[in-house]
Amino acid sequence: MRIDCKHVWQHISAYIDAEVDAELRAEIDRHLETCEICSAILDSTRNVVVLIADDRVFELPAGFSDRLHTRLETELQLTGSG
Amino acid sequence: MTAPDPAFEADCIRRILAGEGHLFHALIRPCERSIFFLLLSLLGDESEAEDVAQETAIKVYLNLKNFRGEAKFRTWVLSIARNEGLGRLRKTGARREDSLDAGTDDQTGDYTPAILTSWREVPFEALERQELGALLRQAIERLPAIYRNVVLLRDIEEMDVRETAAALGITEGAVKVRLHRARTLLQRELAPKLEGFAPRSKGLFAWFKSMRVEP
Ligand SMILES: [Zn+2]
Numbered sequence: 349m350r351i352d353c354k355h356v357w358q359h360i361s362a363y364i365d366a367e368v369d370a371e372l373r374a375e376i377d378r379h380l381e382t383c384e385i386c387s388a389i390l391d392s393t394r395n396v397v398v399l400i401a402d403d404r405v406f407e408l409p410a411g412f413s414d415r416l417h418t419r420l421e422t423e424l425q426l427t428g429s430g
Numbered sequence: 431m432t433a434p435d436p437a438f439e440a441d442c443i444r445r446i447l448a449g450e451g452h453l454f455h456a457l458i459r460p461c462e463r464s465i466f467f468l469l470l471s472l473l474g475d476e477s478e479a480e481d482v483a484q485e486t487a488i489k490v491y492l493n494l495k496n497f498r499g500e501a502k503f504r505t506w507v508l509s510i511a512r513n514e515g516l517g518r519l520r521k522t523g524a525r526r527e528d529s530l531d532a533g534t535d536d537q538t539g540d541y542t543p544a545i546l547t548s549w550r551e552v553p554f555e556a557l558e559r560q561e562l563g564a565l566l567r568q569a570i571e572r573l574p575a576i577y578r579n580v581v582l583l584r585d586i587e588e589m590d591v592r593e594t595a596a597a598l599g600i601t602e603g604a605v606k607v608r609l610h611r612a613r614t615l616l617q618r619e620l621a622p623k624l625e626g627f628a629p630r631s632k633g634l635f636a637w638f639k640s641m642r643v644e645p
Contacts, residue, residue: 361609361610389544392546393543399562399566405586406467408462408466409476412480416484417455419488420487423488424451424491427491
């Protein structure tokens with residue numbers, strides 16, 4: 349069975365997470381060898397996933413941790429085990 | 431993200447319950463980021479998310495004796511954060527129309543990726559440029575909440591499927607379906623724009639890979 353582009357798109361996320369079985373992976377790999385569109389979609393999806401995982405994209409607000417621990421310290425004192 | 435250490439956590443919890451309350455600071459620290467971003471995703475407002483994050487941490491402290499150790503500590507903490515966040519949404523009445531427990535995984539909506547014929551390498555060096563960061567954050571903010579939450583825990587906080595499912599109170603299957611849709615929507619939104627950031631030079635990927643290795 350030859351799989352088509354739409355079939356590949358349905359499995360892109362699972363493919364990136366290595367959650368497709370060996371048989372399907374082989375089918376997808378065979379398709380990718382000859383399909384530039386699916387290759388570009390796979391690469392761009394994977395790159396988006398990589399980019400958003402970078403810690404510089406999502407940073408805690410400045411001072412977040414200090415304020416949290418100051419409030420916790422107050423609570424610890426209140427409950428008498430600080 | 432600091433990887434939680436179960437042995438350290440168990441030891442901390444035992445000692446905190448025995449009276450060494452000050453150890454709670456160290457116990458909660460590795461969970462702070464995840465708590466905040468889960469709440470930000472849910473509430474859509476930084477100061478609200480920070481406020482509820484503080485309440486979550488206090489609640490975790492006060493309920494520490496109820497932690498059974500069946501789930502991971504962070505998973506348990508995030509389920510408390512989620513409940514606190516939903517409670518805040520109910521209280522303010524400012525429920526986002528697409529909030530966390532609304533919306534089933536219906537089949538409507540277009541989850542077709544953006545069709546590109548070529549794609550350059552990850553524009554990693556461009557990350558320092560604020561506009562790219564803003565572009566990525568905006569695209570994630572625009573996702574429906576049920577997808578945003580999953581992508582946040584899976585791809586931004588890098589939790590596994592099981593932990594994400596437990597923290598959000600959904601099935602592992604739902605995590606996978608939502609993640610797939612979220613990534614497709616992000617690819618469609620971002621890929622055409624990111625091409626403009628692509629560097630001309632090659633060889634960034636090697637540098638990028640070496641950077642991701644945890645110390
Ligand atoms: Zn194709």
